[in-house]
Amino acid sequence: MSTRRNRRTHRSGMSGRGVRRTGAALAGGAALLGAAFVPVGSATADTAPPAGTPATMSADALPTWQVDGVVWSMATVGDTVYATGNFSKARPPGTKPGNAKEVTRQNLLAFSLSTGNLVTSFNHRLNGQGLRVVASPDGKRVYVGGEFTTVDGKPHSRLAAFDTKTGKLVDAFKPVVSNKVRAIAATGSTVYFGGNFFHVNGKARTRLAAVRAADGANIDSWRPTADDDEVFALALGPGGKTVLVGGRFQTLDGQKRVGVGAVHASNGALAPWRSRPIPAREGDEFSYVTDLQVQGDTVFGAADGEGHHWFDGRFAAKADGGDLVWLDNCYGATYSILPLGKTVYSVSHAHDCTSLGAFRETTPPTWHRTLAETAVPTGRDRGEPSENSEYRKQPTPTLLHWFPTLASGTFTKQYQGAWAITGNANIVALGGEFPSVNGKAQQGLVRFAVRAKAPNKAGPRAMGAPRASSSYGRITVRWTATWDMDNAALTYEVLRDGATKPIGKVTRTSTFWQTPSLSFTDTSAPKGSHTYKIRVRDALGNTYTTAASKAVKRR
Known part of the structure; x- marks a missing residue:
């Protein structure tokens, strides 16, 4: 079976090989954008964050139509995904699969971002898998x-366009690839x-x-070359003057551009790109860009590393010139990224995520498949x-508290x-091959909303009974925090x-990797x-009550 990535199963960080560290604060002319930043502790934001910290989506999985395979890519136009x-x-x-309401959708579908319902008027058949979908800047087309x-039995060789108003295939657009x-990026023309x-x-x-x-x-007139390996991502730079290119290549147009670079939109000539977030290949080990998304003057990139401790995280750079803004060196391949205002989802x-002062490697490894950052x-x-x-000790963002499972x-x-994420300021949608979300069956597609639009029922996890002890006429109650x-x-x-009615209260922050020991006398x-x-x-009134402690006497 052909897969999008055409790669071995990724288990970054599990190899027994030694790691040679070669980073420097700013090595070999790799550009870093000077910026003032305020240190913030990791994972402090959530749906009810402290003042000055961006809020995240809730972790409540919203009802969404499902698929029986894998979703590789998604794009949002208005309320349609x-x-x-x-x-x-x-x-x-x-x-469950085989339900009476199950319908045929061959490698392409649309659904409502606000309701999760299938858009029944959009029904087309691709005779092979789709790997990328993007919208035109005016939203009138998706490619x-x-x-x-x-497509629908008509010749359309690996690239097709659809009219978002009518839902119809654009027959006149049929390049033969x-x-x-x-990867796709589009202007109006x-x-x-x-x-x-x-x-x-x-x-x-x-x-x-x-x-x-x-x-x-x-x-x-536009003929740049990715000389030695595949292109995975494209994005338009500010004003549509450049096309940002990401992938597995080591050179563009014969010049060294490892994994990411830029070319002019008018003639394909190389444009300036000064940072080097993707390390150069060594033998059969390498990193590459999987996704690029532009917000304002900044491009946010996702990376996948093939090899022990090869760059797997995310980076932000100035879209015009490529100066590095930050680089998050969490390990565990990143497949898709979505900047939404002050928060970046992936x-x-x-x-x-030692890089961010957050969770460390566990034995056996544990996988955390949704992240939010500043x-x-x-x-x-x-x-x-x-x-x-x-890079070494380069700027990093803060990991925010959003951990649906x-x-x-x-x-x-x-x-x-x-494998994919899309959405708007109110709702995000995830697509992939997952069979369940937060422990409940939900295959391939799911949505999450901001606090104002979510049921807000994702509460504290279960925790064990407290321990009570008596000494000097007092009883001390001890327990381990949950998250x-x-x-x-x-x-x-x-x-x-x-x-x-409580006799006392203790408020503390916690995460899945840091659950402090607490007590009350x-x-x-x-x-x-x-x-x-x-x-x-929690802040929204969801509760969990433990079993009772063993009885203890106060004398």
Whole structure:
């Protein structure tokens, strides 16, 4: 079965090989943008964050139609999300495969971002998997690239366009691309695309090309080359003057541009790019860009590292010139990234975020497939640089408190969760191969909303009974804190002898990797035997009450 990544199952950080550290603060002319930043502790933001910290989406999984395979890419136009990948059926939320309401959808579908309902008027068939979908700047079209050669039985070779108003295939747009298309960026008049092809409309091209949006004819004045390996991501720079290029290549147009670079949108000539977030390949070990998204004057990039401790995280750079803004060196391949105002969301299988002063590698490894970070730098890297990195102690963002849980899927045999993320300021949607979300069955697609639009029912995790001990006429109650997927600060209410009114409260922040030991001393208990429970409450009123402690006597 062909898969999007065409790669071995990724387990970054699990190899037994030694790691050679080569990073420097600013090595070999790699540019870093000077910036003032305020240190912020990791994972302090959530749906009810402290003042000055950006809020995140809630962790409540919203009802969303499901797919029976994998979603590789998604794009949002207004309230409609277009999703492409490798699947053949779609079904309502909360249903199993084969449900009576299940419908055919062959590698492409659309659903409502606000409701999660399938858009039934958009129904097309790709005869091969779709790898990328993007919208035109005006939202009037979506472009889909991949491995297909027909759409609805009509010849459309690996690149197609759809009218978002009518939902119809744009028949006039049908360039003939010789091999897979993985990346697309569009203006009103031009469609730029990349992948692993060598001919477009019968003319030689090397993994990059541009065609007219009107009819798919070649633009022969735009012919940059990704010389030695595939292109995975494209994005338009500010004002549409440049095309930002990401992928596995080590050179663009014969010049060293490892994994990321820029070319002029007008003629394809190389444009300045001064930072080097992607380390140079060494033998069969390398890192590469999987996604690029521009917000304002900044491009945010996602990376995948193939090898022990090769760069797997995210970076931000100035879209004009490429000066580095920050680089997050969490390990665990990142597949898609979405900047939304002050918060940057991503999907990955992160397993070591020492770089951000957050969770470390565990044995056996644990995978965390959804992350949120600040869009601006807030501190400096707290870990060792990745293999062959150009940077050490570079600016980093803050990890925010948003940790919905996605189970790993089996469809691609790469055992990942989400591969794509899209959305707007109110709702984000994740697509991939996950079979469940937060422990409940939900396959391939899911949505999360801001606090004002969410049910806000994701509460504190279960915790063990407290321990009580008596000494000098006092009873001390001790317990280990729990954590909550979308609230860092939790309040622990101490309940005595089955009462519902607390005799005391303790408020502390916690995360899944840091659950502090807490205590409360009861000085008012009458003489005699007593038991205690802890009722933990998040900022939105969700609670969990523990079992009672063993009885203890106050004398």
